[in-house]
Amino acid sequence: MIATNIRRLSVYLVLAFASVSGALVWWQVLDAQTLAARQDNPQVIATRRSLPRGSIFDAQGRLLASSAVTDGISRRTYTDPAFTHVIGYASLRYGATGVERAWDDLLTGRTDPNPLRDLLNDILARQPDPHDLTLTIDQRLQDFAAAQLGADRGAVVAIDPRTGAILAMVSTPSYDATGFSGDPATAAAAFDAVAAMADNPFLDRGRQGHYTPGSIMKVLTTAAALDTGVITPQTTFADQPQQEVDGFVVNGFTIREHDLGKVTPALWDLSSALQVSSNIYFAHVGLELGADRYLDYARRFGFCSGLRLGDEGRSLPVDASYVSAQADGGCAPFTDTVELASAAFGQARVSVTPMQMALLAATIANGGLVPQPYVVRDLRSHAASGAVTDMILETYGGGRGNAAVSSQVAAQVRQAMIDAVDGPIGRLYAGAGAVARFGISGVETAGKTGTAERGPGLKPHSWFIGFAPAQEGAQPAIAIAVIVEGGGTGSGHAAPIGGAIMAEWLKLIGAGA
Amino acid sequence: MQAVPRPLELRLLLPLVILVPLGFAVTHIAQTGTLDIGPMGIAVGYVGLMLGAHVALRLVGNRGDQLLLPCVATIGAIGIIMLNRLPQNLLGTDVFGVRFGMATTQLLWFAVGLTAMVLLAGRFRDDGVLRHYKYTWALAGTLLLVITFLFGKEVNGARLWIDVGPVAFQPGEAIKVVLVVFIAAYLAEKRTLLAGASAKVGPISVPPLPYLLPMIAIFVIVMLVVVISRDLGTALLFMGIFLTMLFVATGRRSYVLLGLLLFVAGSFVAYQLFGHVRVRVDNWIDPFVDPSDRGYQTVQALYAFGRGGLFGEGLGQGLPTISGHLPIPALPTDFIFAAVAEELGLIGAFALLALVMCLVFRGLRTAILAKDDFSAMLAVGLTVSLGLQTLIIAAGNVKLVPLTGITFPFVSYGGSSLLACFVVVGLLLAISHRSVVDAQIEGRGP
Numbered sequence: 001m002i003a004t005n006i007r008r009l010s011v012y013l014v015l016a017f018a019s020v021s022g023a024l025v026w027w028q029v030l031d032a033q034t035l036a037a038r039q040d041n042p043q044v045i046a047t048r049r050s051l052p053r054g055s056i057f058d059a060q061g062r063l064l065a066s067s068a069v070t071d072g073i074s075r076r077t078y079t080d081p082a083f084t085h086v087i088g089y090a091s092l093r094y095g096a097t098g099v100e101r102a103w104d105d106l107l108t109g110r111t112d113p114n115p116l117r118d119l120l121n122d123i124l125a126r127q128p129d130p131h132d133l134t135l136t137i138d139q140r141l142q143d144f145a146a147a148q149l150g151a152d153r154g155a156v157v158a159i160d161p162r163t164g165a166i167l168a169m170v171s172t173p174s175y176d177a178t179g180f181s182g183d184p185a186t187a188a189a190a191f192d193a194v195a196a197m198a199d200n201p202f203l204d205r206g207r208q209g210h211y212t213p214g215s216i217m218k219v220l221t222t223a224a225a226l227d228t229g230v231i232t233p234q235t236t237f238a239d240q241p242q243q244e245v246d247g248f249v250v251n252g253f254t255i256r257e258h259d260l261g262k263v264t265p266a267l268w269d270l271s272s273a274l275q276v277s278s279n280i281y282f283a284h285v286g287l288e289l290g291a292d293r294y295l296d297y298a299r300r301f302g303f304c305s306g307l308r309l310g311d312e313g314r315s316l317p318v319d320a321s322y323v324s325a326q327a328d329g330g331c332a333p334f335t336d337t338v339e340l341a342s343a344a345f346g347q348a349r350v351s352v353t354p355m356q357m358a359l360l361a362a363t364i365a366n367g368g369l370v371p372q373p374y375v376v377r378d379l380r381s382h383a384a385s386g387a388v389t390d391m392i393l394e395t396y397g398g399g400r401g402n403a404a405v406s407s408q409v410a411a412q413v414r415q416a417m418i419d420a421v422d423g424p425i426g427r428l429y430a431g432a433g434a435v436a437r438f439g440i441s442g443v444e445t446a447g448k449t450g451t452a453e454r455g456p457g458l459k460p461h462s463w464f465i466g467f468a469p470a471q472e473g474a475q476p477a478i479a480i481a482v483i484v485e486g487g488g489t490g491s492g493h494a495a496p497i498g499g500a501i502m503a504e505w506l507k508l509i510g511a512g513a
Numbered sequence: 514m515q516a517v518p519r520p521l522e523l524r525l526l527l528p529l530v531i532l533v534p535l536g537f538a539v540t541h542i543a544q545t546g547t548l549d550i551g552p553m554g555i556a557v558g559y560v561g562l563m564l565g566a567h568v569a570l571r572l573v574g575n576r577g578d579q580l581l582l583p584c585v586a587t588i589g590a591i592g593i594i595m596l597n598r599l600p601q602n603l604l605g606t607d608v609f610g611v612r613f614g615m616a617t618t619q620l621l622w623f624a625v626g627l628t629a630m631v632l633l634a635g636r637f638r639d640d641g642v643l644r645h646y647k648y649t650w651a652l653a654g655t656l657l658l659v660i661t662f663l664f665g666k667e668v669n670g671a672r673l674w675i676d677v678g679p680v681a682f683q684p685g686e687a688i689k690v691v692l693v694v695f696i697a698a699y700l701a702e703k704r705t706l707l708a709g710a711s712a713k714v715g716p717i718s719v720p721p722l723p724y725l726l727p728m729i730a731i732f733v734i735v736m737l738v739v740v741i742s743r744d745l746g747t748a749l750l751f752m753g754i755f756l757t758m759l760f761v762a763t764g765r766r767s768y769v770l771l772g773l774l775l776f777v778a779g780s781f782v783a784y785q786l787f788g789h790v791r792v793r794v795d796n797w798i799d800p801f802v803d804p805s806d807r808g809y810q811t812v813q814a815l816y817a818f819g820r821g822g823l824f825g826e827g828l829g830q831g832l833p834t835i836s837g838h839l840p841i842p843a844l845p846t847d848f849i850f851a852a853v854a855e856e857l858g859l860i861g862a863f864a865l866l867a868l869v870m871c872l873v874f875r876g877l878r879t880a881i882l883a884k885d886d887f888s889a890m891l892a893v894g895l896t897v898s899l900g901l902q903t904l905i906i907a908a909g910n911v912k913l914v915p916l917t918g919i920t921f922p923f924v925s926y927g928g929s930s931l932l933a934c935f936v937v938v939g940l941l942l943a944i945s946h947r948s949v950v951d952a953q954i955e956g957r958g959p
Contacts, residue, residue: 002704002889003881005761009893010877016904017870021863023911027818028859035819040804042813043820 049073049092049184054107054130054382056087056099058139061388065100067130075182080139081174082146085204086166086316086375087135089177093184094191098204099133099376102314106131106379113379113394131393132380136165144504145170148497153485155205157358158501161467161479164362164371165397166309167505169355171205173197207309207318210351211483214452215277215490216465217323217346220360221285222270223368223413224297227405230288233270233412237284241265248280253338255283258451263425271419274448275426279345286344291334294343298323300404301360302370303352304331309375311396316375321352346450357465358481363401364417364446365467365476368410372399411472417446418470433495435468438503443511445499446470449490462487464494468502469511478505515574522567525583529590533560536594536828543829544598552597555616559593559623566627570942573635577945578879581938584872585923591865592924593619595852596845598829615845615926622928626935633939634946644887647698651731654691657684658738685739685747686933690940692735693754693894699728700762701887743789746905746917752776753901754894761893797915813841814851814910825858845926847918850910866907869922873900879945882952888944895937 027035035041051074053067064083067076076090088098096104105111109128145156145168158168175197179190194201203209225231239248244265247254257265257280266272273281286294298304303323308315323343325332334340342348355373363370374397381391405413420426421434422444431437433447447466454460467479480498487493537556541549563586570582593616601614613621643650661684666674675682706724732755739748756772759765783790792807800808800815820826831852841848854862876896883889899922906925909916920930 001764002761002886002893005764006877006881006889006893008764009757009761009897010874013873013897013900013904014870016908017866020904020907020911020913021866023908023913024818024854024859024862027815027911028821028854028862029823032819032822035816038816040812041816041819043816 045092048108051108052130052382052384053090054109054132055386055388056107056133056135057388058083058135058137058142059377060138060140061134062139063386063388064135064139066386073183076178078176078178078181080143081176082142082170083135083137083139084174084177085171085206086137086169089181091177091181091184091187091191093187094180098316099135102310102316103133103376103379106314107133109382130382132382132388134377134380134388136160136375136377136397137168138508140508141168141501141505142170144168145497145501146172146174148500149484152487152493153199153205154483154487154494155209155354156480156482156497156501157206157354158478158480158505159358159362159371159373161362161365161371161476163398164373164401165377166373166375167478168501169206169375171203171209173199173201175201205483205485206354207316209353209483210319210321211354211461211463211485212452212454213346213350213352213357214450214460214463215279215346216357216360216448216450216463216481217343217350217352218274218277218282219364219413219417219448219465220298220301220303220323221282221289221294221344222274222416223301223364223405223409224294225285225289226409226412227297228289228293230293231270231285233416235285236267236269237281238267240278240280240284241267243280244278248283248341250283250287250341251337255279255338255341258453271416271423272425274416274420275423275429277420277429277449279347282345283341286341287337289344291337291340294340295323295331295333297404298331300370300402301363302356305329307353307355307359307373309355309373311372311374311399314376318355319353321356323350325349347453354481354483357463357483358479361446361465361467361481362479363404364410364413365470365479366401366410367407368403368405370401370404372397372401374399414446414470417448417466418444420449421445421447421466429491430464430466430495432491433464433466433499433502435499435503435506437496438500440468440503440506443469443506444471444474445502446476447495447498449495451489454486459486459488461485462493463490464498466495466498466502468506477509477511478502516571517574517576519567519571519575519579522570522579522582525580526563526567526586529563529586530560533590533594536590537597539827540594540598540829543827552616555593555597555620558620559590562620562623562627563589566631569627569631570634573631575634575942575946576949577634577942578875580875581872581941581945584868584875585935585938588865588868588872589623589923591853591857591861592849592921593623594828595849595856595924596926599845599852618928619926619931622931625928626932629932630935630939630942633936634942637940637943638947640887640891643694643891644698644701647695648731650691651695651735654688654695655731655734655738658688658735658742661685662738662742683927683929685742685744686929688735689747689750689754689898689933690895690936692732692751693758693898694891695731696728696755696758697887697890697894700758701885701890703728704762704886704890740783744918745790745793745915746909746919749905749917750898750902750919753905754898757897757901758890758894762890793915793917797912800912810841810843810848811912811916814848815912817841817848817851817855818911821855821858821862823859825854825856825861828856831855843918846920847906847916847925848910849921849925850907853924854910865924866903869900869903873897876900876941879941879948882948883944884948884951888947892941892944895940899934899937 050072052069056065058064064080065078065087067074088100090096090100109130149172154172156170160167175194180187244257247256263276268281303321306320307318322331324334339348343350376396378392379394380389383389421430430447430449434445435443445468450463452461462484464482467476480502482494482498484493534556596619597616661675703724756769760769784794796808796811800811804812844852873896880889880892883892902922906919906921908914920927922934
């Protein structure tokens with residue numbers, strides 16, 4: 001009796017051992033490939049420790065990042081801290097960020113752009129070749145922009161409006177990632193030192209900084225209102241002059257004008273209102289436009305969802321910008337007309353990234369088409385010498401953007417922005433961003449300053465967006481967004497930085513004199 | 514007592530004379546590029562111990578199963594080679610100021626375990642001590658558990674250790690044997706009653722509760738203490754042993770199913786109530802949700818299996834250490850199977866499982882050949898304790914069941930576990946010896 005039961009038991013035990021064996025076959029044979037491909041697999045990490053990694057160059061072929069394998073450890077060297085936020089770091093200990101992360105498989109050669117060779121590498125288990133990257137950014141402009149920001153906290157994003165190529169993308173303060181991109185044993189000290197620094201240097205303010213935009217938002221409001229036909233450049237609001245003094249009562253809440261300084265309120269048209277940066281005027285425009293259309297146009301310009309620098313395959317992510325509160329990853333409906341009217345001049349719950357605001361300027365500069373921004377220009381074969389090669393394997397960018405507004409409307413907004421820089425009142429404010437003040441003659445600048453109020457006791461953020469050359473018939477070569485955190489007025493701080501950088505770029509490419 | 518020959522055992526042990534030192538040499542060359550003579554002492558010591566145990570079994574006149582020791586010796590050999598190849602300062606003991614490394618400590622415990630095994634195999638002739646005082650044993654065991662829970666040393670959030678002089682001991686391992694003895698004695702006594710009578714509730718036949726009550730009461734108390742001590746693996750193991758022995762004694766699958774149902778229900782309640790249970794189960798369902806923290810060990814173990822592949826990375830060539838520290842902190846104990854599978858591959862893991870199966874089947878054979886119900890039940894319980902323990906930890910390693918912290922018999926690092934396993938083998942040898950002797954007496958009988 002017991003003997004019979006034991007024999008039956010033995011069958012169950014065999015079944016149990018067989019199940020464990022089956023699971024072993026699954027993990028050790030059938031699923032082994034999948035496990036081996038996972039990034040946190042120590043085998044992958046161990047291989048990476050000793051693998052050469054491709055170099056990264058600026059648009060002119062200047063070396064920005066390179067690797068050398070010494071003592072069996074792949075150590076990365078970065079030449080220019082102004083690029084740290086764009087390039088990121090490839091640390092054996094802390095993982096990768098920025099371009100190093102998004103293009104990791106190509107830099108290490110884990111993926112080959114040629115699918116056939118990729119397959120062959122896989123089958124033959126060949127040691128893949130690393131690849132090099134060329135950025136769209138010119139080191140001269142990047143360094144210039146970083147120097148302009150200096151010790152300030154802030155960001156500069158400059159785009160070629162015709163192509164979407166990023167010309168400069170700087171976030172300050174920055175840091176040198178070389179210290180923790182080499183030997184993992186000594187990485188902690190270097191990393192902790194950066195982490196302990198003030199003002200969070202790890203934050204890429206261009207892509208991840210969320211700021212109240214203030215008056216630069218009026219560019220979006222203008223474009224949307226003109227495109228829907230709610231206003232024309234000649235539109236005036238009869239109540240506006242008196243409301244500049246008494247305030248504009250919306251839904252029981254009084255919206256007040258900012259300090260107009262020496263300017264006397266008058267019945268302003270679009271150009272004058274933008275020059276003076278009248279909050280009352282744009283509150284009226286926002287209310288005329290209505291919540292639905294405002295949100296619709298915001299989305300057309302890229303607001304309310306994350307942006308990416310690059311294509312579907314590989315890109316640097318950019319945090320979403322919002323014109324209202326966040327909801328389900330997008331923009332929530334406006335709670336009331338007060339919020340809408342305030343958003344129309346860039347206050348309330350509007351929260352934007354410098355990248356998005358540069359894209360707004362670039363879209364106006366590009367005749368209403370939203371450029372598709374990208375920061376990696378091409379992929380090349382790697383030379384052990386560290387010099388840039390001519391073997392281009394893949395090129396990126398050049399995607400045609402969608403139209404946010406018509407080219408006529410873009411031209412009207414452009415004219416209003418030229419007036420904001422060069423008009424009789426405007427030159428007192430955004431005039432500080434004119435390239436003419438930085439040694440470029442015969443070139444008009446379009447721009448808008450912003451002074452983003454942050455609440456009592458806090459110095460406002462200083463903003464400037466603009467582009468040049470802006471005169472009729474000219475093709476703008478650079479569009480820019482500048483923010484200086486707590487920098488005070490836009491005209492006082494951000495505008496001259498923006499003007500200087502645009503002028504520098506025009507000099508570098510030989511446009512204007 | 515009269516010396517007996519054990520020729521088969523000797524022949525099966527002899528290959529280890531070459532294989533164990535070879536294993537040590539291979540791991541050392543793979544790791545350092547040089548042949549270090551120091552650790553070779555452990556290899557020689559290990560083989561010496563096994564051969565010594567063989568000689569001792571002959572001297573004490575044990576005629577029991579000759580396959581048991583070779584199985585154990587080979588399984589243990591894989592274990593000690595793996596342990597020796599890991600960083601030695603990882604675990605180990607300080608005994609009166611002398612520091613013993615991990616492999617050395619394990620070797621000492623092998624010596625203690627083998628001594629216990631030989632003593633039991635040679636001296637244990639009268640099982641009455643176990644049979645008649647079953648309640649005393651059970652009570653003493655439970656008391657030990659409770660004392661451990663109240664005054665023990667806490668390691669990793671579970672209080673399972675008790676300090677005995679310089680040595681820490683896990684009473685849970687001893688209870689395992691005591692529990693088997695109790696259940697075997699009880700079931701052997703009440704077997705006919707249990708198998709015959711059964712009550713029916715509707716179409717389902719339920720166990721005749723009054724007959725089972727004393728046993729269930731003791732078992733529930735033990736389980737409660739184990740569960741409260743957060744020793745989930747041991748709880749699972751005890752449940753498995755209990756149900757298996759119940760099944761063997763009665764032949765009723767319905768009892769087992771009923772027990773399993775109760776266990777699943779209990780587990781569900783535990784999942785709802787206790788955070789540490791929830792963590793284990795969630796990790797089991799998908800460790801990749803949090804691969805760098807909660808799911809870390811499980812994920813790393815799966816990577817180790819994957820790296821091993823069909824033929825393994827080779828002894829000493831796996832990645833159990835990354836720049837000096839273990840990716841899996843519990844590698845020498847809970848995840849030693851993953852390390853074996855990484856370095857010896859699917860082939861090696863299969864071989865290890867096959868060796869355990871061989872051991873289990875020799876144990877079950879001993880039970881079948883046993884002359885009385887108690888011996889048979891005892892042999893079944895002891896064998897199943899080894900088999901289930903292997904299954905639970907191996908299945909946990911390969912993510913077939915939630916991972917619970919118990920040892921792989923004879924392979925994992927751990928003195929208490931090793932000693933308990935050798936006590937099991939010693940008792941099996943004693944039971945086997947008696948049935949062999951009885952068979953011979955019957956054969957010669959009038």
